[in-house]
Amino acid sequence: MSAEERRESVVRAALIEFARGGYHGTSTEAIARRVGVSQPYLFRLFPGKQAIFAAAAERCVEETWRVFDEASAGLSGEEAADAMSAAYMSLVEDRDQLMMQMQLYVSVSAAREAGEEDVGETARRLWESLFDRVRIRIGGDMRDATRFFAYGMLINTMVALGYPPEHRMWSGFDECEEPE
Amino acid sequence: MSAEERRESVVRAALIEFARGGYHGTSTEAIARRVGVSQPYLFRLFPGKQAIFAAAAERCVEETWRVFDEASAGLSGEEAADAMSAAYMSLVEDRDQLMMQMQLYVSVSAAREAGEEDVGETARRLWESLFDRVRIRIGGDMRDATRFFAYGMLINTMVALGYPPEHRMWSGFDECEEPE
DNA sequence: TTTGATAGTGATTGGCCACTAACTTTGAGG
DNA sequence: CCTCAAAGTTAGTGGCCAATCACTATCAAA
Numbered sequence: 001m002s003a004e005e006r007r008e009s010v011v012r013a014a015l016i017e018f019a020r021g022g023y024h025g026t027s028t029e030a031i032a033r034r035v036g037v038s039q040p041y042l043f044r045l046f047p048g049k050q051a052i053f054a055a056a057a058e059r060c061v062e063e064t065w066r067v068f069d070e071a072s073a074g075l076s077g078e079e080a081a082d083a084m085s086a087a088y089m090s091l092v093e094d095r096d097q098l099m100m101q102m103q104l105y106v107s108v109s110a111a112r113e114a115g116e117e118d119v120g121e122t123a124r125r126l127w128e129s130l131f132d133r134v135r136i137r138i139g140g141d142m143r144d145a146t147r148f149f150a151y152g153m154l155i156n157t158m159v160a161l162g163y164p165p166e167h168r169m170w171s172g173f174d175e176c177e178e179p180e
Numbered sequence: 181m182s183a184e185e186r187r188e189s190v191v192r193a194a195l196i197e198f199a200r201g202g203y204h205g206t207s208t209e210a211i212a213r214r215v216g217v218s219q220p221y222l223f224r225l226f227p228g229k230q231a232i233f234a235a236a237a238e239r240c241v242e243e244t245w246r247v248f249d250e251a252s253a254g255l256s257g258e259e260a261a262d263a264m265s266a267a268y269m270s271l272v273e274d275r276d277q278l279m280m281q282m283q284l285y286v287s288v289s290a291a292r293e294a295g296e297e298d299v300g301e302t303a304r305r306l307w308e309s310l311f312d313r314v315r316i317r318i319g320g321d322m323r324d325a326t327r328f329f330a331y332g333m334l335i336n337t338m339v340a341l342g343y344p345p346e347h348r349m350w351s352g353f354d355e356c357e358e359p360e
Numbered sequence: 361t362t363t364g365a366t367a368g369t370g371a372t373t374g375g376c377c378a379c380t381a382a383c384t385t386t387g388a389g390g
Numbered sequence: 391c392c393t394c395a396a397a398g399t400t401a402g403t404g405g406c407c408a409a410t411c412a413c414t415a416t417c418a419a420a
Contacts (some may be wrong), residue, residue: 019289020289020290020292020293021204021289021290021293022202022203022204022286022287022290023202023204023205024201024202024203024204024205025202025203025204025290025293095289099286099289102282102285102286103286105282105337105340105341106202106279106282106283106286106340107202108340108341108342109199109200109201109275109279109340109342110200110201110202110205112200112342113200113201113205120341120342123341124341124342124343127341127349128349131349142351142352143352143354144352145352146334146352146353147330147352149334149337150327150330150331150333150334151330152334153330153333153334153336153337154326154329154330154332154333154334156333157285157329157333160285160286160288160289161285161288161300161303161304161307162288162289162292162300162304163304169307169308169311171322172322172323172324172325172326172327173326174323
């Protein structure tokens with residue numbers, strides 16, 4: 001397998017492992033095991049653990065946009081917002097995708113603590129790129145976009161806490177999304 | 181200083197350190213240093229690192245409720261909601277309080293990975309206790325409470341990402357809170 | 361002044377983990 | 391068949407960290 005293909009599979013594996021364990025709670029050993037490769041080989045493909053995390057984070061955000069983009073293709077305004085809401089709700093099935101998002105957000109403060117300010121800049125760049133693409137798609141209004149992301153962040157939180165879909169804590173979402 | 185008083189100061193120090201570094205990114209050494217005590221002594225006051233984290237998490241949630249409770253004392257319905265929104269907005273100044281919340285949420289998935297399912301149960305208990313107290317205070321409606329917490333989670337995220345208060349990313353919040 | 365309980369420390373240990381170095385395998389092109 | 395580069399491994403290192411153990415210091419009551 002070519003180095004480029006390996007890097008791709010490392011990113012996929014890393015996204016899953018980091019999503020579940022967080023940056024410090026995930027060993028490169030665990031990632032390597034999931035890829036099916038020896039642990040030191042990761043360091044031939046990436047300069048270090050940080051770089052693997054960064055690649056997984058970027059992949060996560062791009063993947064999220066891909067889901068939004070597909071769901072709302074050809075739509076705009078409120079229709080696009082509804083389509084993307086429904087798409088995000090279905091992402092609840094994909095815990096890893098959502099948890100990787102949260103891990104990215106919290107990792108910024110840990111990195112700042114360690115003096116790595118550029119982690120924060122990267123994370124904000126990713127956030128804004130997603131935010132603005134969504135905002136444009138639903139009509140450009142800042143408040144609409146903010147509301148959209150607010151519910152998104154609550155969904156992330158409830159998935160993190162492990163609430164099953166039928167739990168009463170999900171019952172307050174029926175105003176923003178009534179699929180059928 | 182009595183053991184009980186020491187435990188209290190450990191909880192306060194732990195909240196700050198865990199908020200900034202996350203569970204795995206924070207050493208008991210760092211907590212002890214902040215308390216001004218030797219690292220092994222922590223293990224006389226608490227059975228282990230997990231217990232310190234749990235105590236800090238519980239403290240964090242109770243403190244958040246205290247802020248809400250004070251801000252909305254004697255109010256109800258929309259007035260209470262507005263007062264608590266404003267109070268939460270002012271909590272943005274207290275990064276540690278907000279970040280500890282997020283660390284609690286993401287720690288659940290890491291704990292589940294490690295087979296400690298009771299961490300999730302504890303976290304959900306804390307979440308629901310806060311959620312329901314707020315919900316009652318603002319009138320009891322599930323959708324209102326969900327909206328309230330949705331914006332709260334977005335605020336947490338933006339604080340985590342390190343956006344200063346005057347940044348354009350905060351401009352979408354003016355529908356839910358117009359202080360003066 | 362002894363006694364005993366409680367507060368607190370220094371030294372250590374065993375385990376994990378990111379990362380390195382040196383070596384082996386594989387396979388496509390001449 | 392040979393060669394050489396790229397893919398991949400085994401073995402190891404130094405550092406950190408949670409937890410333990412054995413010890414000291416303080417002080418109030420008998």
